[in-house]
Amino acid sequence: MTTTQPQKPQKDNSVTAIELIIDCVSERILDKESAIRQVIAALLAGGHVLLEDRPGLGKTTLAASVAQVFGLDYNRIQLTSDMMPSDVLGVSIYHPEKQAFSYHKGPIFTQFLLADELNRATPKTQSALLEAMAENQVSMDGKTYPMDEVFFVMATQNPIDDSGTYSLPHSQLDRFLISLSLGYPSEAGERKIYSSTYLQSMKQPLPALSNAEQLLSWQQAVTRVHAAEEVLDYLQWLITQSRKHPHIQQGLSPRAGLGLFRMAQSQAFMAGRDFITPDDVTMSFYPVCRHRLLTDDGRLADEYIEEMLDSANLV
């Protein structure tokens, strides 16, 4: 897969601002610029992110950093197997003096939610969380409580073969726009972690370089990015390939297709363009497919995704 070819920054200062944000987060999460770009692209596209990795690779740091630089309210839930849906969504409590129930909002009411170790929670709790994610609101006792306009969930998950986990069903995985795996940093990058300046800087929060309002306007702008027929043909072709592939259990859903489209728009926006190029689609295809496509023997379909991209003809 080709990486982003940094476009010449245009007069539009949003590109500069976003580049600055990426640089800033990159100082915290060393050597992972492309992953950071994907997370931010998902945020701009208004989707949620699933981070899948072993512990200690900086998932939480990444989430906290992104929340800080965007200046968003940040909550973190550590999911465990004894957690109830109310621990996430909130509870109604009876007040004898008022003779009425009042609703206490749970940790989900925030702008940036880090749901750590999602697959440790029981399916009941998982589904409560994912439902709220999908509908952008919580229904409790016949009333609906809307979320903030900016609502971004970053869930982390231990690799699926870990013990004591409840793996998420396919239908719920589909609610995440993209999924990523950070992986180990390079040796040089890892060496920097031990430097004193880095450890010092870790203690200070990152500056808020943006705010919820600006994020919303960016999200609006992303939806306006132009897509040529030819690019849509390519996108459609990729989706069809995933459905026709003999070794893939289940092809991409229309929701996944829409996700791929939004991600491509977002990538184009970040590159300072107001139109999608095929490369935007190519770049977004892997993170969009990664958690959605499984081989017929249950493995990740990485090699087949690569194969589909390679067989495209983009003359």
Next chain:
Amino acid sequence: MASQLSTKQVFWIVLAVVVAVLPQLYRLPLWFAPMMTVVIAYRFYVQVKHIKKAYNIILMMVAIAALLLIVYSQGFGLSREISVTILITMTVLKLLETYRQRDALLVVMLCYFVAMTRFLYSQDLVLVMYLLLSAWVTTHALAVINYQHGSAWFEKKQLKASIGWLAMALPFAVLFFLAFPRLGSPIWGSPDIFGEGKTGISDEMSPGSIIELFMDDSPAFRVTFGSNNKPENNQLYWRGPVLSEFDGRTWTRHEFRRSRGQVAYDRQAAIIEYGIEMEPNGRHYMFGLDVVLNAPQGSLMSPTSTLFSMNKVNQLKHYRLSSAVTDRLYQRLPQYQRKWLLDFPEGLNLQTQIMIKQWQATDDSAYGMINKALNWFRTEDYLYSYSPPALHSNEVIDEFLYESRRGFCEHFASTFVVMMRMAGLPARVVTGYQGGVDMGDYVLVKQSDAHAWAEVYIDQPDHELGGYWQRVDPTSVVSPERLFRGSGNIIEQRRSFFDFPWLRQTREHLDRYRFRWNQWVRDFNVSKQQALFDAIGIQHRDGKVLAVILLSVLAASGALIFSWLWWRQRPRYNNLQQWYLRFMDLFKKEPAIYARQSAGMEAVTHSIVEQYPGLKKSVNDFQQCYLRIRYRNEQLTPADRRRLQHFFERLKKDVKKRYHSQSRS
């Protein structure tokens, strides 16, 4: 993972096999039909029930068992029969392991072969039409294997494909037919293994032997006369074997080996020329009118004036004859032959003998005798009938003359000859055909025109040969119509269940096409081929020229088809894609970059910049301009083109410069 064949595909493959094998079923061993039924039933059972298919080792054993059966029933050797039987058997057995497209294609190819082997036995028009049908079924199976779409039994697309393919093959078939080098004699044409067509006049005549031929409306031979010299139908006596030995029941041939039969004819007799196209009969006999003046090459004239072919007539045979049309055949009759020809069973048929004696008392002359006998047949109550009562007694002549009184040519001829012999006149039975159907430009003689008549020797001392054979046809006295209207048309009763006048007429009508077919196709031999190619100015005396012509036409049409296919599937690029290709052309000499063409502009520029950082600016400028035009504007305005051209020229210069500097360093 090749997919399994669908039930519809299996059905068509099986149908193709059955249709191809069917016309050979009659000559395959008895166990063949049940075996084929079992194989097909098993194959469908596996298909429908999805049971596990048989192990290879079992299939191998079945194949070996079938081979042994073939050897057991047809012997061991490399004859045509065995080769064809093995081919057919293995094709049918192949169905047992046909589960995938690859095997299915093989079976289909084998079906074409199986169908073709039928031509080794016959090339009749009806058969050709059947085999065309077989070719279509096989081709349709091919289409069904290749285009599996729906489950309907007839899909438009598949139907179109199979008919289209056959239509495309047609010109090639014609070309091959005309230009394929002909062999002098067929490779497989060894006469002793000929299996069909053993009908027609035989060596013997006993009560009821000719009646079998009456039932058979298949053609015996066709005659083309020159312009306007066709004799009247009652003059057409196609002479075949002459039978002179009688054991009281059966007439057999007796050749007087020592006689050198010099034959003469009346000076007044008309001489006519005609050509004969004879259907194979598996025997040596050939047929001609009365006194044949020239024995064609490869044939002999027997002393009894019968034409014999040196080889059995196993293929369509053409020959030209000239004959004197006469009922008198002058020939010397040696004394020892005379004795033979007067022989009749002693002490039998006394009633007839007494009657002959009485006749002799009044008029002893030969013609007087003949006329008395004919008169007897005419005035007494005799009937021409195809279903005469069977004659059981030893005294066949008496029984026929005084009791049954009903019969057809063989009864009358046989009885007449015996009567003449009793009267002391040498006489013999001549078999052959009489008459024929006038088809306009030729005369069709059918097996049912088989006939038997008599010849009586009349002494004529003043002639140099001492006498002549006088043809006498007693049947003509009983049923004069027989000679004018042909055997099939004079009897009210039907000869068999399927004997209808309209059917007979249709068959006669069809023979017209068969005649043309024989003329143009079956008989297209080396000399006709040479004549054809001489006519269009290509001289050839051996097959090499033809082979070269064939190969070059094949190569040319192959090239034409492939270039057409290529042209039809060529990639078509719009203006913007052309620009991309021009851009790629700049890097033609960089295989690593050029190979990535299909990955798209962005991937390519990325690897260019990676490899040649010096080109970064000009490449990126061009790329950005291009991407915006292609994916934002989606069309190429003149202004855009100018800008693109500008960036392109710059990039081109930079690329050239780089090569320049590279080559200098």
